[in-house]
Amino acid sequence: MEVLEAKNIHLGYPRKSGQKKVISGLSFELKKNQLTCLLGRNGIGKSTLIKGLLGQLSPVSGEILLGNRNLNELSKEEIAKEISVVLTEYSMPGNLTVEQLVALGRTPHLRWHGRLSQEDYQAVDKALTLTKIQELRKERISELSDGQRQKAMIARALAQESPILILDEPTAHLDLLGRHEIMALLYELAMKEGRAVLVVTHNIELAIESAQEFWLLISQDQMIQGPPEDLIIAGQIKKLIPGESFHFDLEKGKIVFPSEKLEINVQGPESLKFWVEKALTKANLKKVADTIFVEKDPFKISHQGKTFRSIRALIDDIKD
Amino acid sequence: MTRSTLWLFFGGIVILLFGFLLNISYGSISIPFSEIISGLISNDWEKESTRQIVLNFRFPKALVAILAGIGLSVSGLQMQTFFRNPLAGPYVLGISSGAGLGVAFLMLLGSAFGMMSDGAVFSPWSIVIAGSLGGALVLLLVSLVAWRVKDGMTLLIVGLMFGAGVSAIISVLSYFAGAEALKLFTIWGMGSLGGMSWAQVYALSGMLALGLIPVITSVKAYNGMLLGERYAQSMGIDPIRLRWLMIISTGILAGSITAFCGPIAFVGIAVPHLARIVWKTADHKVLFVASSITGALLLLLCDTVSQLPGMAESLPINAVTSLIGAPVVIGLVIRKNFSKEF
Numbered sequence: 001m002e003v004l005e006a007k008n009i010h011l012g013y014p015r016k017s018g019q020k021k022v023i024s025g026l027s028f029e030l031k032k033n034q035l036t037c038l039l040g041r042n043g044i045g046k047s048t049l050i051k052g053l054l055g056q057l058s059p060v061s062g063e064i065l066l067g068n069r070n071l072n073e074l075s076k077e078e079i080a081k082e083i084s085v086v087l088t089e090y091s092m093p094g095n096l097t098v099e100q101l102v103a104l105g106r107t108p109h110l111r112w113h114g115r116l117s118q119e120d121y122q123a124v125d126k127a128l129t130l131t132k133i134q135e136l137r138k139e140r141i142s143e144l145s146d147g148q149r150q151k152a153m154i155a156r157a158l159a160q161e162s163p164i165l166i167l168d169e170p171t172a173h174l175d176l177l178g179r180h181e182i183m184a185l186l187y188e189l190a191m192k193e194g195r196a197v198l199v200v201t202h203n204i205e206l207a208i209e210s211a212q213e214f215w216l217l218i219s220q221d222q223m224i225q226g227p228p229e230d231l232i233i234a235g236q237i238k239k240l241i242p243g244e245s246f247h248f249d250l251e252k253g254k255i256v257f258p259s260e261k262l263e264i265n266v267q268g269p270e271s272l273k274f275w276v277e278k279a280l281t282k283a284n285l286k287k288v289a290d291t292i293f294v295e296k297d298p299f300k301i302s303h304q305g306k307t308f309r310s311i312r313a314l315i316d317d318i319k320d
Numbered sequence: 321m322t323r324s325t326l327w328l329f330f331g332g333i334v335i336l337l338f339g340f341l342l343n344i345s346y347g348s349i350s351i352p353f354s355e356i357i358s359g360l361i362s363n364d365w366e367k368e369s370t371r372q373i374v375l376n377f378r379f380p381k382a383l384v385a386i387l388a389g390i391g392l393s394v395s396g397l398q399m400q401t402f403f404r405n406p407l408a409g410p411y412v413l414g415i416s417s418g419a420g421l422g423v424a425f426l427m428l429l430g431s432a433f434g435m436m437s438d439g440a441v442f443s444p445w446s447i448v449i450a451g452s453l454g455g456a457l458v459l460l461l462v463s464l465v466a467w468r469v470k471d472g473m474t475l476l477i478v479g480l481m482f483g484a485g486v487s488a489i490i491s492v493l494s495y496f497a498g499a500e501a502l503k504l505f506t507i508w509g510m511g512s513l514g515g516m517s518w519a520q521v522y523a524l525s526g527m528l529a530l531g532l533i534p535v536i537t538s539v540k541a542y543n544g545m546l547l548g549e550r551y552a553q554s555m556g557i558d559p560i561r562l563r564w565l566m567i568i569s570t571g572i573l574a575g576s577i578t579a580f581c582g583p584i585a586f587v588g589i590a591v592p593h594l595a596r597i598v599w600k601t602a603d604h605k606v607l608f609v610a611s612s613i614t615g616a617l618l619l620l621l622c623d624t625v626s627q628l629p630g631m632a633e634s635l636p637i638n639a640v641t642s643l644i645g646a647p648v649v650i651g652l653v654i655r656k657n658f659s660k661e662f
Contacts, residue, residue, distance in 0.1 A: 056553055080556030091404050091548045093602040100603060107544045108556035114540035114605055160555065 003164055003196045004030040004053060004083075009062035011045070011052045019060065022048040024221045027062075030164065030198055035190040037207040037228075038200045039240060040217030046200050049217070050168055053198075055079045080108035084160035086153050086167040094142025098152045101141060102127050105159030127158035130193075131185060147178035154185070165189065168200045179203065183210040204240070205254045208232070216240055263287040268294030276301070279311045285318055325606055328599055332613035336386075339620045343385070344378045347627050380521045381514040385623045386616040387521075388513065388577045388584060391528050393595070393615025394535055395570035396588030397607060401542050402566050403476045410574035410588035413462050413475075413567065414482030415455050417490075419578035420509065422454020423447055424490045427505045428497035444520060447508070451579025458482055459571040466567060472549060475563070510636030511582035513623055524580050531572030534565040535608060541565075542604040584619070585638050586645025591615040594648065618644070 011023040022045040030036060030053075040046050051057040052064060055071045064071040066082055074082075084105065092101070105127065106120045116124075128134045131151045141149060150170060157165055167186070171179040183199075187210045190197040201207050207214070208228045216224040216231065216239065224236050231237045238248050241255060249256045264280055264287070266273045272294045280288070292314070293302040301308040308314040345351045351370055358364055360379075365371035395410035403412070410416065426446060462479055469475050494502055516524075544557040552559055577584065595610035596602065619637075622644055626635040 054554060056550065075556075076553060076558050077556035080554060083554070085551075085554045087550055087554075089548065089550070093546050095596060095600060096546065096602045100601075104543060104547065104555065107540060110540055112537055112540060114543060 003032055003067065005065045006053070007063050007065070009052060009059040009064060011048050011057060012060050013048075013057075021060075022220060023052070025062075026221065026223050028215060028223060028225060030196045031213070032163065032196045033190060033194050034212045035187050035197045035199065035210055036213040036215060037211035038198060038215045038217065039202070039204060039207060041240070044217050045220055046217060047168065050085075050166060050200065053166060054083060054085055077108050080160065080162070082162050083164045083166060084157035084162040085165075086150075086157050086170055088168050088172060090153070092141050092149075094140060096141050097137070098133065098139050098141065098144070098155075099124065099128070099137045101152055102155045102159050105156040108160065123159050123161055127155040130158055130189065131155040146173045147175065147181070150174060150178075150182060151185075154182070158189070163194075164196045164198070166198045166200075169202065170199060171201065171203060171206065179206055180209075183207075186210070204237075208253050265291045266294060267291055269296050272296060272299070276311055276314075279315065283315045283319075285315065288318060321606065325599060325601070329609065329613065332610070332617065336613060336617050336620070339617055339624070340382055340386070343382045343620050343624045344374060346624055347373075347378065349373065376518075377514065380516055380518060381623065382620060383521055384513045384516055384524065384581065385619045387524055387528050388581050389587060389591075389615035389617070389619035390612040391531065391573040391577045392584060392588040392619075393591035393611040394532065394608060395573045397592040397595075397604075397611045398535065398542070398566050398570055399588075400592055401545050401604070402562065403472050404545070404548060405476065406593070407589065408476065410570055411483065411583070413479035413570065414458050414484075414486055415462070415571050415575045416578040416583050417483040417486040418458025419451040419455035419575055420583060421458070421486045421490055422450040422452070422579070423508055423582075424493050424505055425454070426450035427508065428493040428501050430501075442504070444516065448520065448523075448579050452576065455571065455575030455579060458486060459567070459575060462571075463564075463567060466563060472559070472563070507636070508582050509638070511584045511638035511641075513581055513619075513637055514634075516580065520580065524576060527572055527576035531569050531576070534569040538562055538565050539604050539608065543602075546602055581637075583638065584641055586641045586648075587615055587619055590645045590648045591618060594618075 006026060006028050008025055008027050009023060010021065010025060012019045012021040014020075026049075038046055038049070048057065052059060055064075055074065055076070058072055066074060066079065071079065102124050103116060103120065106116060106123060107114075109120065110116070128137060131154055133148065133151050133155060136144065136148060136152070141152070144152065150173070154167070154170065157167075165186075170186070171182050174182065183206050186197050186199060189195055190212075199207075199211070211228055214224070214226060214228045214231055214237075216237065218224060218239050224231060224239065226236070228237070232248075232250060232253070241248060246255050246257065248254070262277060262281065264277060264285070266276050268276075276292065276294055280286075288303075290304050294300070295302075299309070301311065301314050303314060303317070306317060308317065341353050341356060344356050345353055351374065355366060355370065356374060359371065359374060365374075392410050396408070399408035399410060399412055400406060402408075427442065430442070462482060465478050466475055469478065494505065497505070541552070541557045541562045544552040544555045545559070545562065549559045552562075574588070591614050592607065592611050595607055595614045598614070599606055599610045601607065619641070622640040623637060625644075626637055626640045
């Protein structure tokens with residue numbers, strides 16, 4: 001079921017000489033129970049699109065429907081009850097505790113005096129539980145790691161209890177494990193909680209792992225939509241990477257460096273062969289005359305009658 | 321609200337009451353606490369002169385110190401949160417400079433046209449009216465700009481420029497003014513909490529109450545602003561509406577205090593930081609009250625210190641607040657992780 005729908009929207013910023021167009025004529029639907037990833041190159045208009053969806057930038061033409069009401073006609077508070085957001089920018093007072101930060105998410109539900117009710121405290125607890133940061137509850141923001149702070153920001157958005165969750169590069173400053181944790185969490189939220197989750201990301205491999213729907217913003221007037229698997233098979237995903245320099249490897253599901261045809265003959269188990277070839281390519285050894293044999297348990301490489309215990313030893317030998 | 325917050329409120333109010341009594345008792349003539357308390361409660365004074373000193377001089381002065389302390393701290397806190405800038409204070413929008421301009425016109429030009437009443441003194445009301453008009457004029461100009469400006473930071477810069485421009489006009493007026501008028505204006509610029517009649521104290525209280533109304537209704541919005549304007553919007557807060565409430569509130573608070581007491585430095589910038597450090601919170605439900613208590617206490621203390629022992633003279637309040645305020649701000653800036661905590 002779609003909860004947020006854009007119909008032929010044009011977005012832009014006013015300039016002295018008319019309009020600076022950023023998005024023109026795009027239509028799409030954000031669905032419940034689904035993790036959608038928005039991918040596109042820097043400066044293509046992703047952030048502008050997000051501003052539009054948040055009601056912070058009105059479309060020049062076209063309309064954005066929330067439920068079945070026009071976003072323009074809703075008050076900020078009404079929108080806030082439907083859409084919560086995690087942005088890339090943050091200016092945060094360090095003396096706020098995690099609990100207080102998450103409680104800020106209750107703002108649209110509070111009365112003017114801003115006092116939290118029992119119900120509000122429950123929502124905060126639930127958000128802390130879902131993001132698995134209950135034990136950080138009393139910690140101050142300034143003392144958290146980047147990953148913990150990002151989880152706290154996601155918890156704040158969750159406490160807002162909106163059916164739609166929009167995140168702009170939520171994994172940007174995180175380590176490998178942190179990125180996987182966050183994406184797994186977002187996937188879980190979409191599935192278990194039935195929310196519509198939209199994630200802007202540059203991490204294509206991670207996005208393929210977790211998203212059910214891809215929005216590929218190719219240019220200001222072209223957005224390719226569909227499940228990532230369909231887009232990969234149809235070769236559509238290659239449109240993200242124009243030019244010849246890099247290409248998307250269909251089998252590995254990732255972007256790879258361009259490489260010339262290898263004139264190396266490596267024999268042995270597939271898993272080992274892959275890494276040896278990779279190392280030789282990076283060492284710029286694209287042509288090796290004799291066959292290289294690799295063996296597993298114990299790891300051993302044989303070349304021209306010599307035996308090596310590591311790839312480095314092999315490379316050093318060939319270079320000599 | 322946590323227990324420690326409430327204890328700090330309680331402790332702050334007790335110290336404030338003590339400071340209030342100390343302020344009244346201290347001066348060229350010392351008056352014991354017991355006499356002040358019994359006098360204020362039962363209106364039973366040992367000497368008529370004591371009654372005169374307490375009721376018509378020291379009591380209103382202490383009250384003005386409390387009122388100005390509250391007003392300046394609350395406007396400073398609003399500015400710092402709205403602009404997300406630790407150096408913002410009640411004067412950044414130039415409204416107080418506007419009040420200064422009004423007074424400068426009265427004193428510097430007025431004297432040139434022989435408008436001085438009874439020799440060399442202006443009536444206090446004429447100063448208040450001139451200050452209010454000047455403040456209101458700049459408030460109007462800032463509002464006109466605010467109408468067109470989109471983001472908070474631009475407004476901050478425009479406000480600072482207004483302040484600079486108005487100060488320049490004051491400099492020009494000062495350059496051409498006579499020595500006597502210039503001295504009067506300079507002394508006004510050093511600030512003064514005393515010498516107000518009860519009618520003026522009531523008027524100031526009324527203005528303050530008016531200026532605090534927008535604050536009370538936007539506590540929730542100020543908390544939302546902690547994460548910046550875009551997050552605030554995403555949580556249903558209208559930054560434009562908050563901007564207007566802030567301009568109106570600080571315009572009334574800082575403008576009227578400047579008109580009545582002259583420009584009082586540092587309280588507005590330093591007190592919100594002190595409150596954040598003592599109460600260890602960023603929650604405005606706590607911070608507005610905490611800043612009020614701290615501000616009232618600080619200004620009361622400064623006023624007590626400004627009384628030179630054994631003399632009828634007292635130091636100008638502005639010099640004392642700056643002498644106390646500057647080390648506080650320096651201490652804050654070199655404190656570790658200060659910027660992270662703001």
